[in-house]
Amino acid sequence: MTNVRIGVMYDRDWAPEGLPGFARQAEALGVDDLWVVEDLGWSGGVSAAAVALGATERVRVGIGIAPAPLRSPALLAMELATLARVFPGRLVAGIGHGVPEWMAQVGAAARSPLALLEETITSVRALLHGDRVELAGREVRLDGVRLVHPPAEVPPVVAGVVRPRSLALSARVADGTVITEGHGPVDVENTRALTAKGGGASDHTLTVFAFACVGDDPDEVARALHPHTEAHGAWLGRPQDEVFTVSGTAAQAAERIGALAAAGADTVVLRISGAEPLGQLRAVLGAVGQRRGPEGQ
Structure with missing residues (x-):
């Protein structure tokens, strides 16, 4: 199997107070990444990342995804810088457009979502690098x-x-x-092609979220995944049975992770459904380790 980072998502529907214990146990199982979610009405991404980082010693924590319309770039950079100084090398900061309907709900809909995202990412990165930022953009203004x-x-x-x-x-x-979630190997290949065409650097990383359910009973696995694949299929505009998942037996799940890695994924983050998510994670990591072989190849 191509070497790939394996991450797990702390699902937005799980209670925030369960995050520290889950993070510690996931780290003990050997997971590479833990990703937290920022969706309107659920938990705050920066605070959740701080909780996860504070509860662990090694695992990398990703914020997936802070909506640019809800965030002042200066304040977001300040928050990220604090976490990065206290927990160096262990943070990944995700920023996105935000769900348009949710942004409209809070009066934060962008006039130009593309301009806002570009100006937010550009200014946050510059601030994190210690630059003095002057920007009079279409959506973002920073004065020194x-x-x-x-x-x-x-x-x-x-x-x-x-x-x-x-x-x-x-x-x-x-x-x-x-x-x-829901994007399979063909989507990953297309994404790689589009980012390369857009001028992405050779070290531009690709992280893929994936619905996951691992078990020996196919009917039980299908039942656990059904509400997610149904809703996401509608959002993606594709039939439910074409929504990609990391599912089946542990060996089958490992094969699906391998397919994403072979298509160009650097990190695969599992959004686990069903009973005993940590048990499922243990089974997947064991199967992935077996596929890689004794030297991780």
Whole structure:
């Protein structure tokens, strides 16, 4: 199997107070990444990342995804810099457009979502690098802002995007791209092609979120995944049975992770459904380790 980072998502529907224990147990199982979610009405991404980082010692924590319309770039950079200084090398900052309907709910709909995302990512990255930022953009205005305590180790800023113009933007201004659940190997290959065409650097990373359910009973696995694949299929505009999942037995799940990695994914983040998510994670990591072989190849 191509070497790939394996992450797990702390699902937005799980209670926030369960995050520290879950993070510690996931780290003990050997997972590479833990990703937290920022969706309107659920938990705050920066605070959840702080909780997860504080509860662990090694695991990398990703924020997936902070909506640009809800965030002042200066304040977001300040928050990220604080985490990056306290937990160097262990943070990934995801920024995206935000769900348009949710942004409208809070009066934060952008006039130009593409301009807002580009200006937010550009200014946040510059601030994290210690630059003094002057920007009079279409959506963002910063008048000589500089961080007093920029991080010595700047965290990667990645864009959570899907459509071609946004993927091109990510390639141009972000350190990596995150694509949502439901996208399979063909989608990953297409995303890689679009980011390369958009001028993405050779080290531009690709993180893929994936619905996951692992078990020996196919009917039980299908029942657990059904509400997610049904809703996401409608959102993606594809039949439910074409929504990609990391599912089946542990060996089958490992094969599906391998297919995403072979298509160009650097990190696969599992959004686990069904009973005993940590038990499922243990089974997947064991199967992935077996496929890699004794030397991780």
